[in-house]
Amino acid sequence: MGTKTISLDDEAYERLKAHKREGESFSTVVKRLAGERSWGEVAGIWADGTDDLEAAVEEGRDRSRDRRNRVTDDRSQ
Numbered sequence: 001m002g003t004k005t006i007s008l009d010d011e012a013y014e015r016l017k018a019h020k021r022e023g024e025s026f027s028t029v030v031k032r033l034a035g036e037r038s039w040g041e042v043a044g045i046w047a048d049g050t051d052d053l054e055a056a057v058e059e060g061r062d063r064s065r066d067r068r069n070r071v072t073d074d075r076s077q
Helices: 010-019 026-034 039-045 047-076
Strands: none
Touching: 010 026
16 A cells, blocks of 8 residues: 655644544545535435425424424313
């Protein structure tokens, strides 16, 4: 396995260092972080299904609101 030298400005180095765990090499940090997906990327995966998802969430909220109102009404009687 070979190695490469890269240059980072101070801010980039500090950000990378902040993600470094005890006993972890910088190579491991880069591999771990490069494998992560941002919320923007994940949201892009769901882009086609967001309308259905939003409708399901709203329906769940409506049912919860109705159930809460029924319980409140039952307690006040």
